[in-house]
Amino acid sequence: MKVQLVKVHGSGNTFYLYEALYDDKLDYVNMAKQLCNPSINGGADGLLLVLPSDIADAKMRVINADGSEASMCGNGLRCVARHVCEKLEIDEAIIETMHACLTVRKEAPIFEQLPTYSVEISPISFELSSLPLFLEDKQELHHERIAAFSEDIPFTAVSVPNPHLIGIVEKKYIENTSHQQQLAAFLNSDNEYCPNGVNVSYVLPISNDEIFVRTYERGVGFTNACGTAMTASALISTMENIVSGNLITVYNPGGFVQCSVEQYNDKWKLSLIGNATIVGYYEIEYSHNKIEFIDCVITEEQVQYDKCNIYTENRLRSFTQ
Numbered sequence: 021m022k023v024q025l026v027k028v029h030g031s032g033n034t035f036y037l038y039e040a041l042y043d044d045k046l047d048y049v050n051m052a053k054q055l056c057n058p059s060i061n062g063g064a065d066g067l068l069l070v071l072p073s074d075i076a077d078a079k080m081r082v083i084n085a086d087g088s089e090a091s092m093c094g095n096g097l098r099c100v101a102r103h104v105c106e107k108l109e110i111d112e113a114i115i116e117t118m119h120a121c122l123t124v125r126k127e128a129p130i131f132e133q134l135p136t137y138s139v140e141i142s143p144i145s146f147e148l149s150s151l152p153l154f155l156e157d158k159q160e161l162h163h164e165r166i167a168a169f170s171e172d173i174p175f176t177a178v179s180v181p182n183p184h185l186i187g188i189v190e191k192k193y194i195e196n197t198s199h200q201q202q203l204a205a206f207l208n209s210d211n212e213y214c215p216n217g218v219n220v221s222y223v224l225p226i227s228n229d230e231i232f233v234r235t236y237e238r239g240v241g242f243t244n245a246c247g248t249a250m251t252a253s254a255l256i257s258t259m260e261n262i263v264s265g266n267l268i269t270v271y272n273p274g275g276f277v278q279c280s281v282e283q284y285n286d287k288w289k290l291s292l293i294g295n296a297t298i299v300g301y302y303e304i305e306y307s308h309n310k311i312e313f314i315d316c317v318i319t320e321e322q323v324q325y326d327k328c329n330i331y332t333e334n335r336l337r338s339f340t341q
């Protein structure tokens with residue numbers, strides 16, 4: 021069977037997007053594992069499925085590189101938002117995800133001409149059972165040191181609704197990734213704390229409205245960026261008075277986004293604003309569970325995005341030197 025795919029990214033978090041217009045009985049887990057293999061066409065961090073929905077403009081499913089399914093994906097949702105809005109010729113849409121129907125919207129570019137979308141990030145829970153994360157008698161974890169994780173990094177746990185463990189760190193933990201690598205690999209292996217794994221982010225405060233976030237993603241490993249992690253990090257940084265104001269700029273190894281963090285009557289309202297870049301259009305042959313790339317048309321959009329990367333690198337250099 022011939023399958024049409026779009027390669028997309030949000031902050032360098034890269035996905036193949038496939039729109040299934042009918043029940044095609046394809047093995048999406050097998051497809052994701054092959055498409056994400058870095059030795060084939062550069063790989064990707066996941067497969068985004070755009071499916072018909074009875075209650076929204078479309079439904080998104082997210083398959084991680086290892087074949088596990090995630091309940092949400094912020095960077096991926098921006099790319100799905102663009103796909104659906106352009107197809108339906110609308111500027112705002114509702115996308116059904118595993119646990120919520122979320123509003124997505126076309127926005128003014130965050131940098132030069134970059135196609136930019138905002139996506140709602142919800143529901144939010146601090147209950148450890150929502151991740152789940154098991155820590156003796158604790159119900160929640162807020163900016164606290166856990167000896168088994170680190171002697172000096174305070175961690176917060178939150179689900180949005182995919183699970184995140186977020187540490188506020190000093191520069192040495194950003195310059196050298198080994199602590200994050202070891203902790204995240206442990207929490208994503210067979211372990212007593214996070215039986216379903218967890219996305220682990222290290223956050224470096226930069227200014228009163230800027231942070232840097234690097235994430236080791238469950239089901240993938242280190243990625244250029246994780247949208248839900250950056251939004252959750254902006255929330256935690258706000259709650260801990262590390263940043264102030266409603267719009268936080270979040271730099272990451274693949275670019276930058278803006279996260280809107282607002283509070284109404286004790287309830288947090290989060291959204292993620294950033295690029296939704298189309299890298300290329302691909303045709304594959306998928307038969308006997310094997311993928312073969314047949315054709316591709318690469319767009320000019322990455323050239324434009326590279327300029328944004330140069331801007332981000334220069335900006336980051338000014339913080340880190």
Ligand SMILES: N[C@@H](CCC[C@H](N)C(=O)O)C(=O)O
Nearest residue numbers: 090093094095182246247248
């Ligand atoms: N990159 C994503 C999150 C993808 C899912 C994650 N790996 C998980 O398993 O929770 C994002 O942009 O939010």
